[in-house]
Amino acid sequence: MAHHDESAAAPLDAERDALAGWIEGGVHHLPARVYYADTDFSGVVYHARYLEFLERGRSDFLRLHDIHHTELLARPEDEALVWVVRRMEIDFRASAKIDDVLTVQTAIAALSGARVTMEQRIVRGDSILIAAKVHAAIIDRAGKPRRLPRDWRDAFAATAGSAIQT
Amino acid sequence: MAHHDESAAAPLDAERDALAGWIEGGVHHLPARVYYADTDFSGVVYHARYLEFLERGRSDFLRLHDIHHTELLARPEDEALVWVVRRMEIDFRASAKIDDVLTVQTAIAALSGARVTMEQRIVRGDSILIAAKVHAAIIDRAGKPRRLPRDWRDAFAATAGSAIQT
Amino acid sequence: MAHHDESAAAPLDAERDALAGWIEGGVHHLPARVYYADTDFSGVVYHARYLEFLERGRSDFLRLHDIHHTELLARPEDEALVWVVRRMEIDFRASAKIDDVLTVQTAIAALSGARVTMEQRIVRGDSILIAAKVHAAIIDRAGKPRRLPRDWRDAFAATAGSAIQT
Amino acid sequence: MAHHDESAAAPLDAERDALAGWIEGGVHHLPARVYYADTDFSGVVYHARYLEFLERGRSDFLRLHDIHHTELLARPEDEALVWVVRRMEIDFRASAKIDDVLTVQTAIAALSGARVTMEQRIVRGDSILIAAKVHAAIIDRAGKPRRLPRDWRDAFAATAGSAIQT
Numbered sequence: 001m002a003h004h005d006e007s008a009a010a011p012l013d014a015e016r017d018a019l020a021g022w023i024e025g026g027v028h029h030l031p032a033r034v035y036y037a038d039t040d041f042s043g044v045v046y047h048a049r050y051l052e053f054l055e056r057g058r059s060d061f062l063r064l065h066d067i068h069h070t071e072l073l074a075r076p077e078d079e080a081l082v083w084v085v086r087r088m089e090i091d092f093r094a095s096a097k098i099d100d101v102l103t104v105q106t107a108i109a110a111l112s113g114a115r116v117t118m119e120q121r122i123v124r125g126d127s128i129l130i131a132a133k134v135h136a137a138i139i140d141r142a143g144k145p146r147r148l149p150r151d152w153r154d155a156f157a158a159t160a161g162s163a164i165q166t
Numbered sequence: 167m168a169h170h171d172e173s174a175a176a177p178l179d180a181e182r183d184a185l186a187g188w189i190e191g192g193v194h195h196l197p198a199r200v201y202y203a204d205t206d207f208s209g210v211v212y213h214a215r216y217l218e219f220l221e222r223g224r225s226d227f228l229r230l231h232d233i234h235h236t237e238l239l240a241r242p243e244d245e246a247l248v249w250v251v252r253r254m255e256i257d258f259r260a261s262a263k264i265d266d267v268l269t270v271q272t273a274i275a276a277l278s279g280a281r282v283t284m285e286q287r288i289v290r291g292d293s294i295l296i297a298a299k300v301h302a303a304i305i306d307r308a309g310k311p312r313r314l315p316r317d318w319r320d321a322f323a324a325t326a327g328s329a330i331q332t
Numbered sequence: 333m334a335h336h337d338e339s340a341a342a343p344l345d346a347e348r349d350a351l352a353g354w355i356e357g358g359v360h361h362l363p364a365r366v367y368y369a370d371t372d373f374s375g376v377v378y379h380a381r382y383l384e385f386l387e388r389g390r391s392d393f394l395r396l397h398d399i400h401h402t403e404l405l406a407r408p409e410d411e412a413l414v415w416v417v418r419r420m421e422i423d424f425r426a427s428a429k430i431d432d433v434l435t436v437q438t439a440i441a442a443l444s445g446a447r448v449t450m451e452q453r454i455v456r457g458d459s460i461l462i463a464a465k466v467h468a469a470i471i472d473r474a475g476k477p478r479r480l481p482r483d484w485r486d487a488f489a490a491t492a493g494s495a496i497q498t
Numbered sequence: 499m500a501h502h503d504e505s506a507a508a509p510l511d512a513e514r515d516a517l518a519g520w521i522e523g524g525v526h527h528l529p530a531r532v533y534y535a536d537t538d539f540s541g542v543v544y545h546a547r548y549l550e551f552l553e554r555g556r557s558d559f560l561r562l563h564d565i566h567h568t569e570l571l572a573r574p575e576d577e578a579l580v581w582v583v584r585r586m587e588i589d590f591r592a593s594a595k596i597d598d599v600l601t602v603q604t605a606i607a608a609l610s611g612a613r614v615t616m617e618q619r620i621v622r623g624d625s626i627l628i629a630a631k632v633h634a635a636i637i638d639r640a641g642k643p644r645r646l647p648r649d650w651r652d653a654f655a656a657t658a659g660s661a662i663q664t
Contacts, residue, residue, distance in 0.1 A: 368538050368539070368540075368544060369538070369544055369546065371538045371539035372534050372535065372537045372538065372539065373534070373537035373538065373539070373540075373541050373542070373595075373596050374534075374539075375539050376539070378534060378535055380535065429539075430539050
């Protein structure tokens with residue numbers, strides 16, 4: 001029967017870190033399990049559910065860069081920001097099954113004033129199941145695109161161009 | 167109360183009526199198809215997806231009573247309202263499969279100042295697949311329960327106690 | 333090819349036709365409502381849920397061509413077939429909101445021996461919210477790609493190249 | 499920036515253990531993050547998505563008892579088994595929000611020949627957000643209820659009656 005390491009000094013914090021994955025060589029890695037809810041009657045993961053795994057990867061990538069959805073939306077009315085996906089290109093190369101442990105990989109591929117292009121993979125061991133290119137932007141309450149804050153761009157630029165496992 | 171209006175001149179409106187189902191003997195009926203996204207790897211509909219079908223039934227029941235989620239939330243800040251589910255009791259009696267055409271049945275079972283109890287069924291032909299009792303309430307932005315507006319209670323009372331197919 | 337048949341004697345069948353949409357000028361149209369379950373906390377439809385709307389469109393497009401998921405999977409073990417999505421390119425142009433009535437448009441863009449490329453739109457009135465190109469294929473139980481049956485190709489070819497509303 | 503413990507002897511296994519939660523005093527605990535996909539336009543988690551969190555808890559509770567969905571279904575045709583939910587009673591006491599870290603708690607409340615009753619909670623820190631009673635059973639391919647294997651009952655019995663945090 002599995003246990004968490006009882007000797008860990010701060011179990012709660014360790015938990016939260018584990019939940020958010022980690023960055024290595026500019027690539028964010030997030031482990032995730034496949035549950036019943038993710039599958040469909042053909043026996044494998046339903047194609048649109050892979051996008052939820054990808055979103056978790058992007059959200060935790062941002063979280064580790066100290067960018068939080070709640071804070072963005074809680075800013076004063078005229079500064080509130082929301083991330084939006086503008087375009088996705090997704091290759092569904094192979095299928096994941098119930099009980100599988102997957103890793104979602106996320107890296108910055110390109111940065112412009114108002115757009116971030118991310119490259120993402122969902123892998124199981126050495127196999128790439130899903131490869132995606134995601135074009136995201138931030139908009140304000142009125143739906144207008146806004147420039148990425150400079151400190152984000154600096155943080156992202158540091159990792160941009162990193163090679164994702166291919 | 168809206169009905170399938172066979173005489174409707176405008177096809178678009180007829181479409182919208184069809185989409186929202188109809189009320190007959192106090193019971194709202196909403197036809198709904200089972201798609202890939204609703205199923206899981208065991209071959210039938212994933213248990214939590216039935217709750218989405220039930221929600222569609224409740225939302226369209228309200229819609230035919232001229233109660234719209236968007237309007238409730240768009241009211242002035244201190245009058246904005248949101249429906250919340252407080253408690254559900256759900257019997258999963260039989261399973262639905264891909265391509266099935268189901269009917270969601272919704273009726274008011276009881277009304278109090280701040281609560282509505284609804285009885286719901288998901289049926290396929292003569293078979294009851296799901297039977298649920300749903301306790302709902304409305305809350306304001308601060309999360310405080312609010313009394314149901316009198317005109318809603320009057321409208322609901324007119325149909326309350328209707329016998330749902332059992 | 334099924335149509336909204338106004339003269340239908342049997343309401344149940346009319347219902348089923350209504351549920352599956354209709355084909356006009358080679359383009360399949362499926363009306364669909366946005367419910368709570370489709371939205372996220374940013375106030376609009378969650379990006380991955382649009383893929384569920386698109387899947388409903390493709391499934392009902394096939395249904396009106398008399399191709400049914402259940403039958404494909406129920407064929408003798410070595411002839412069982414499953415549709416799979418190989419690649420999607422999706423432009424998220426504008427957002428849908430709770431209570432919106434959308435139309436999912438689906439048309440064949442190209443056919444090869446083992447692949448179908450579909451063009452899809454999700455529109456609200458005159459606005460295109462989502463534009464997608466979907467590359468699908470059929471595989472057998474072993475995961476091997478299989479040629480599309482000739483009668484499907486003939487049926488699809490008849491509608492291929494149809495102009496989707498742009 | 500968070501990292502996994504590099505000194506861990508078997509990082510992959512540690513990963514898998516961390517993902518499946520842990521059992522303490524007969525109660526299974528599974529940490530889980532709230533993402534965009536879990537929320538709805540009212541700003542909090544969509545009610546039916548809590549059932550997905552509960553399912554993850556039950557699946558990982560079983561996993562730590564060495565019961566795996568894939569193995570159950572992969573047994574010889576006439577011994578294949580699937581878990582089904584027969585009835586749920588769910589109290590939605592308070593709401594979870596985007597970015598929240600929740601813990602799903604799962605314990606056996608009662609055992610009969612063919613049924614397991616589980617008590618589940620979703621908590622955030624000291625607050626109980628969701629309390630549920632779940633009646634589950636196992637069925638064979640023909641949909642017939644089957645007795646729980648003796649070794650499962652022994653394993654469950656060891657933890658049955660454990661006090662869940664209330």
